Amino acid sequence: MGAQIIEKLLKGNSYPGRGIILGLAPDAQTSVLAYFIMGRSTNSRNRVFVGTEDGIKTQAFDPSMMSDPSLIIYHPVRELDGLTIVTNGDQTDTVRDHLVSGGTFESALRTREFEPDPPNYTPRISGLLSTDGSYRLSILKSLDGDPSCCCRYFYEYDRPIAGTGHFIHTYVGDGNPLPSFIGDPEKVLIPCSDAHELADLIWDGLNGDNKVSLYVRTSRRGSGAKEEVIINANEAGRQ
Numbered sequence: 313m314g315a316q317i318i319e320k321l322l323k324g325n326s327y328p329g330r331g332i333i334l335g336l337a338p339d340a341q342t343s344v345l346a347y348f349i350m351g352r353s354t355n356s357r358n359r360v361f362v363g364t365e366d367g368i369k370t371q372a373f374d375p376s377m378m379s380d381p382s383l384i385i386y387h388p389v390r391e392l393d394g395l396t397i398v399t400n401g402d403q404t405d406t407v408r409d410h411l412v413s414g415g416t417f418e419s420a421l422r423t424r425e426f427e428p429d430p431p432n433y434t435p436r437i438s439g440l441l442s443t444d445g446s447y448r449l450s451i452l453k454s455l456d457g458d459p460s461c462c463c464r465y466f467y468e469y470d471r472p473i474a475g476t477g478h479f480i481h482t483y484v485g486d487g488n489p490l491p492s493f494i495g496d497p498e499k500v501l502i503p504c505s506d507a508h509e510l511a512d513l514i515w516d517g518l519n520g521d522n523k524v525s526l527y528v529r530t531s532r533r534g535s536g537a538k539e540e541v542i543i544n545a546n547e548a549g550r551q
Contacts, residue, residue: 322517327486330400334447335477337505350522360544373546399438425462431489507539
């Protein structure tokens with residue numbers, strides 16, 4: 313199947329949940345990373361992305377409204393020795409800890425499973441981007457909604473193609489329970505190397521009632537020069 317247009321994919325899904333996009337810009341020199349979160353409950357929507365020394369974290373927009381921080385407060389993006397880890401939960405730190413101790417992306421995620429949030433059993437999605445532009449993606453999910461079995465899928469893209477990326481997200485749409493992502497990561501077109509332009513098209517594609525926060529980063533292969541954009545629905549403007 314050919315590469316799809318990101319904003320069309322997003323507009324065709326009212327609730328993709330949380331999503332990761334990794335790829336290579338058309339100039340063949342700029343790696344692209346994007347991560348977004350959405351929310352249906354007040355607790356989930358009461359969040360913002362903020363920058364940290366090595367990436368970003370989620371935090372409550374209004375701490376007085378935070379009812380349960382589990383599963384929604386974590387570090388989605390962390391950098392380590394030229395690698396960038398991006399996930400939809402605290403498995404970011406699991407991956408980082410394994411890499412520090414000589415383990416791998418895969419070995420780290422074999423110690424984890426989907427989120428303990430019945431009846432959804434939300435998949436854990438994760439990515440690892442290297443300075444040479446290669447990247448990996450993973451999804452840990454229940455077996456067709458049966459929590460007695462965890463299915464772990466790993467994808468490796470060792471030679472990225474200019475103008476192309478891969479998109480993985482937690483849900484295929486809205487519902488109760490929420491239907492988990494199915495199939496392989498979706499191949500998407502990466503139309504530009506400008507972080508702000510890419511952030512605009514992703515943000516505009518996300519459902520206006522449910523989108524919460526978006527992080528986009530572009531980085532030059534070799535030099536490591538990067539540009540970052542954060543957009544939070546709870547704040548005016550962007551960082």
